[in-house]
Amino acid sequence: MTNPHASPSLGTLVFYSKFDDFGIWKRALQSQLPALRVVQADEVGNPEHIHYALVWKPPAGFFQPMTQLKLIVNLGAGVDSLASRDDLPAHVPITRISDPNMARMMAGYVLFATLRHARDIPYFEAAQRRGEWAYRHPRNPGDIRVAVLGLGELGAMAASELQRQGLTVLGWSRSPRRIEGVQCHAGLDALNAVLSQADILVVMLPLTADTNGLLDRARLQRLPHGAAVINVARGAVVDQLALTELLQSGHIGSATLDVFEREPLPSGDPLWSMPNVLITPHLASVAIPASAAKQIADNLVRVSNGGAPASQVDLRRGY
Incomplete structure (x- = not known):
């Protein structure tokens, strides 16, 4: 591939995120x-001069005036916040960040x-x-059975790390997967048994029309008495x-929750005061600029040269 530094004029990228540092x-x-x-959203001037967008949950109508847009990059692995928008240009590809450091960060969390639950x-x-x-x-x-729901890039790495610890790991996904040392199951008919x-x-599933509310009361009650729940996916699952x-x-019996139906979790929510619940503020895996920038840059060069970007998202599937 052409060296990105050799491209003399790639155009303008607009950045929007309330959670990420623009300068970095x-x-x-x-x-x-x-x-x-590279400009922030409030520095755009003429939106017709914008060629690329690097965003996390931009406001409604954000993309509408960007008539020269060539690529949208989602600041993260999950793209559910883009799926229901009505201002996305049909011809503009959308990519997610696929950074090995994000997968390692998620697997570590x-x-x-x-292990916190496994060791009581x-x-x-x-x-x-x-x-x-109290010994x-x-x-x-x-003897400890860990079920990982969602075996995409992040879920597969996490499942592999867990089985390396000697835990019995069951994986579940919509379509069949093979992961060494993991008992993989697929399809809705297999979910209750898992x-x-x-x-x-x-829980590591993307939020889609199929997974929204997937773990309802009836399915949660299928867990063995005293089971632990870890959710690092999306609260609405x-x-x-x-x-x-x-x-x-x-x-x-206990839970570790990084995501919630409403974020931030309201101060009066009963989960805050439950001694058997650990809450973290949606940080299990985040994009690291120093490592993710290379992938983004490669995709910008691909698109500017008329090619297709890597890690392209199909919003109809939700990932």
């Missing part, structure tokens, strides 16, 4: 493409959360708060009210 992303992109003009750390945390020396013998890792075996459930009530009843 601009420096990372221009280190790859010095000739690229899932590994931490899973919430039990010992509760004992510490009581000032009690509980560790379980054999092979759930019924899961001592620890890890899980019925949050049902999850909360099952945590309160003890049917679900």
